[in-house]
Amino acid sequence: MTARAVAAPLLDVPGPLSKSLLSRLGSQLDSRAVQFFADYDKSHDNFLVDVDGNEFLDVYAQIASNAVRYNNPTVLQASRSEKMVSALANRPSLGVYPRSNLTQNIHRLLRIAPAGHSMVFPAQSGSEANELAFKAAFFYHQIKKRGGPGVSWTAEELDSCLRSTEPGSPTLSISSFRNSFHGRGFRSLSTTRSKPIHKLDVPAFDWPVARFPSLRYPLHDHVDANEREVRCSLEEVDYLMGTWHHPVAAIIVEPIQSDGGDDYAPASFFQGLQDLTKKHDVLFIADEAQTVDLVTFGKKPQTAGYFFHNPLLHPDKPYRQSNTWMGDEARLMICNAVIDGILENGLVEKVARVGKTLYDALEALAEKYPDRIRNLRGRDSGTYIAFDVQEAAKPPMNLSVLS
């Protein structure tokens, strides 16, 4: 993975300077997942340089959290602007005392919203975005059950919710899929099902989990089996939504299950899911794509939130769905600069072109070495391409810890 080891060979990672800093950091916080200390002034393009002068091709893009290259000029320019200086020094509570340019910033953010989604609820992280989306779904479910936004709250509801008991604190659930990752916040963690490292020892809600389709590759050799697999998954979702011992308020799904092993599902699966959410009258939450009820986003945009289109997802009263910061204006401005950088440089088209070249080359290799490159997937998904290996060499620290 090293592109150009400038000073030290890869085995010297972390190098002496990183090691020295690590011993200090270890007394200040849990530094056990730190790989090395980066020198971001020297990092460039997709190459991450560490303090010891090692240079890496950053195929992880931090931890899937960086959308454009290091020191991207458009993003640097936004970071140097006087508007940014004020956004940092005079941080507004966006839900109460926003700056006049908030409408413009949101307008520019909505450039990346799925078609039809005209509104956003901003957040600071993808995990927070998912939890806010769940809260929106619970509000929506209960307000509908109560008879609409005009129906008053009862004294029993108001009193019981302060004791965290029913009916004010209802027993509702969010349905998710095996191997999913929706964050490590508490409510989002109840829907995450990918790895014990995220979940073990943390109390969780008793919520349903269905099978995500596990496709066989190459797709054209397994058409019937894959159709059965999709049907089987949808039937389980249908059964769980109809029979779960708590009402299901929403279902959340990743368009591509990433943390759980880069698993793809066909459009027919998501179409079937949409039909089922309509049948059972529950909301459809997509963790980062699709035209559904709520689309949550985080990481690479540098800010987070959920896009939506139904005004009834505003709860019946103001300040029910709220928090101090409602995202971060500074990070919203960075997000817009990232979008600018992507659009100005035609990166979406470039990723499609490079991804096709990469996929075609991997496909030729997979035909030549079928035992070594298995289940190649991600055609027409840009560079979001994955394959399985028969027996992996012991991975370096970052692989074993992060994937």
Add this chain to the structure above:
Amino acid sequence: MTARAVAAPLLDVPGPLSKSLLSRLGSQLDSRAVQFFADYDKSHDNFLVDVDGNEFLDVYAQIASNAVRYNNPTVLQASRSEKMVSALANRPSLGVYPRSNLTQNIHRLLRIAPAGHSMVFPAQSGSEANELAFKAAFFYHQIKKRGGPGVSWTAEELDSCLRSTEPGSPTLSISSFRNSFHGRGFRSLSTTRSKPIHKLDVPAFDWPVARFPSLRYPLHDHVDANEREVRCSLEEVDYLMGTWHHPVAAIIVEPIQSDGGDDYAPASFFQGLQDLTKKHDVLFIADEAQTVDLVTFGKKPQTAGYFFHNPLLHPDKPYRQSNTWMGDEARLMICNAVIDGILENGLVEKVARVGKTLYDALEALAEKYPDRIRNLRGRDSGTYIAFDVQEAAKPPMNLSVLS
């Protein structure tokens, strides 16, 4: 509350420009709690100026989220630095690829840690900080129960946690107090007990809640009654921790219950709580002060997290307590500039001096008008002073919504 209404009288809030922007913002997000649009370039000292030229004495400090004055020069300088530009443009995942100056930034943050607390887990919001502290408490509880950090996880634990069932997802609880506010995230919301607006319709964990002492004022007239009140609260905590149907992993308390009505408790109460947490072997989490096991912080520092001192609060394996950003380096730098600004200008001493003047004047008024100024409290708490009124005039929008 208006200091100098420059252009329009208070009744014109929101003014025409704010109204026009509000109608646009309302189509983009839930803007019902927005009071007006601020002009932060014109805001100065503690005066917030809106886009229509109205000027307000900002006694709320945004929503208790601003520690120093608008356009504080020390904070502006930090916002303009080249280090800040890089922190914004090249945002590191702090738990994996930190910048070399992270150790220095953390060292400077620890200036505000309570005595003895030498470590921090950074976060992006106070709610996230509390949830991370709860997770740390759950990890600690279960690792101890398992027999220590060296004991391996069983196959049953690993398998059951992915299904969100016991034993991998244990049923544990966090104890809190009536009228408390610990955030609106999902797990933190289960401990918040202040107002239905925060909690209604959101599923919650079945966790214990105890009575926070409700003192009578003036304190010197009610010494015996207040001692009984503290004892009564501590007895309830003792009973709940000993009998609750799920094990209690930690207890969380605010040093001053703010959202719940500015309620103070004496040092003897917190000392008694500490004794009880030792007796029942549970962790003691303070939401923003005290030398306990974990001290969470957020809002005014512009960044968030928890301070701690016991290395066993690092879970047994790396990456168990983790997330993408682990806070935000840019906001960490702003926090350090805020601390600098406070120290350079001797603001702690100034607040103590001004607070004493204010308290003494209010005390004189309370003696003169005992029916109008009731339960004056907050002596020796700087400007953190509160009193109750017999019958409030209909408050303006921000009062009714936010407090």
